[in-house]
Amino acid sequence: MQKAVSEIRVSQSLHEKSKDELIGIINDLRKRKKFGLVWEDKPEQIIEGCTNKLPVIQEVEDQAIELAEDAPTNIILEGDNYHALQVLSYTHGEKVDAIYIDPPYNRGKSDFVYNDYYVDKEDAFRHSKWLSFMEKRLKSAKNLMRDTGAIFISIDENEQAHLVMLCNEIFGENNYLGTLIWRKKSGGGQTDTFFVTEHEYVLAYRKTDAFSWVDKYRAQPLKPYSRDKTGEFTIIKLAKWGSEARRKDRPTMYFPITDPDGNAYYPIAPDGSDGRWRVGLSRMEDLVKNDLIFWKKNDEHWVPYEKNYLEHDKGKLNKARSILYDIGETGTGTKLLTNIFGKKDIFQNPKPIELIAFFLTHIEKCDIVLDFFAGSGTTGHAVLELNKEDGGNRQFILCTNNENNIAEEVTYPRIKNVIEGYADVEGIPANLRYFKTEFVERGNTTDQTRVALVERATDMIRIRENTFDTFEVGDDFSIFTNGRTFTIIILDPLIIDEVKHRIKQLPEDYPINIYIFSLSNDTYQSDFADLDRDVTICPIPETILEVYKKICKADVGA
Secondary structure, eight states: OOOOGGGOOOSSOGGGSOHHHHHHHHHHHHHSOSSSOOOOOOOOHHHHGGGTEEEEEEEOGGGOEEOOTTSOEEEEEESOHHHHHHHHHHHSTTTEEEEEEOOOOOOSSSOOEETTEEOOTTOTTHHHHHHHHHHHHHHHHHHHEEEEEEEEEEEOTTTHHHHHHHHHHHHOGGGEEEEEEEEOOSSOOTTOSSSOOOEEEEEEEESSTTOOBOOEEOSSOOOOSEEOSSOEEEEEESBOOSTTOBGGGOGGGOOOEEOTTSOEEOOBOTTSSBBOBSSOHHHHHHHHHTTOEEEEEETTEEEEEEEEEOOTTTOSEEOOOSEESSSOOHHHHHHHHHHHHTSSOSSSSOOOHHHHHHHHTTBSOOSEEEESSOTTTHHHHHHHHHHHHHOOOOEEEEEEOOGGGHIIIIIHHHHHHHHHOBTTBOOOOOEEEEEEEEEEEOOSSHHHHHHHHHHTOHHHHHHHHTOOEEEEEOSSEEEEEOSSOEEEEESOGGGHHHHHHHHTTSOTTSOEEEEEEOTTOOOOGGGGTTOSSOEEEEEETHHHHHHHHHHHHHHHTO
């Protein structure tokens, strides 16, 4: 990251520098950011450690749940979320539709750990540590998102302003969807210093302008005003009303249109003075061109309205509001956890499932949902409830560390109970796999590292291909399936002929993806050319290493 000018270390004082050296320093200063977020980047041990070891994952097989045939397999990844995001960068690069996270708020109250120490309010680098921590993870998150994807981040006033600037840099200011204000509680707050803090924020960003936000429709259809050859429509006045409705408020939105008598018609303000239109010239030209202006005569004067055609099967468009008053509270989430576990004090301030469901139901495409600060597992629970409600096929990925045994004693048991049922609540049949992050130490040679990585890459490939069922295991190859496709992992290229013979026995209508070990990154395409079916071949581990190298180089500044 950028450093303050005072940190520039020189072996000589400036007056002893040559002209060329001084010009170099001046040019360097000119390149520095003039506006934006600048902080002291603080090294993170977890990230520095990745230069010597590579994260992989290992399934905890006895935690698997399979209760829904033909449904996607949901995933819990236990481990530091930085390592989990590295793994997902290989398995889910540009595949995630929606991300929701509830990161540490950095309140200085033992809620944020950096390099194994809690960061308190007296720490001079409190905000810098938090920004360094978040920047690395948000950059990885962006790389996981589809072009149509979006991310929603819960936060409070401690870091909200900083987070907006950070996200503007990472996702682009033009991809800022807005800040939602969520009313988290309606009572209490007597210990607050000045006023009762009832709200938190949720920052919303898309990856690109390909993202679509879908608003809902009210059940009651609007009563049509009139009908023409296109259909029934309601009308809304084209002249601006209310505040800022006069010509002087928006001079560029004062221009004539032609009325049914062929006369120039100008907008009139509510007080009778020169007014302004609700829409600009370009939009008005579109309305005229597409016959979307309805003229109504009032007291011998024409008044123009915009036509809004009705979709009777949908009703009235109900746009989402930026202030979320009645979408659950932290108390709602706490009561739900108490009911699931049959006891209190399971997790502090869990989000309600209604909040996460609100975001997910407004995303046009939402097949894969990620939460890499999974906490108690609210996001996974929300996905399961939504699938039950609308028959959807969403898949969730939850990443959490196991601090205070949260993954083993809260996150996983909660999702397991929701799937299998708890108390008097019927279960929601689904599939779940549980993985833990582990590491491959870099060997003395590059080839040693490659061999070790391939030997531990099986579960990453299974997740990447969504093929979790073991079909066959040989000495140097494995075959996995999901009932629709096959994944074959070959650890020794010398057995290609044996694998080809086995492929010929597989159902012909199943696509086959082959991952083959190759120190030279050879795909062995020619060795499979005589097969009478199409196969996709990917060499390993180079494709995995390339992903890791890219992340590590960016994060450690290599």
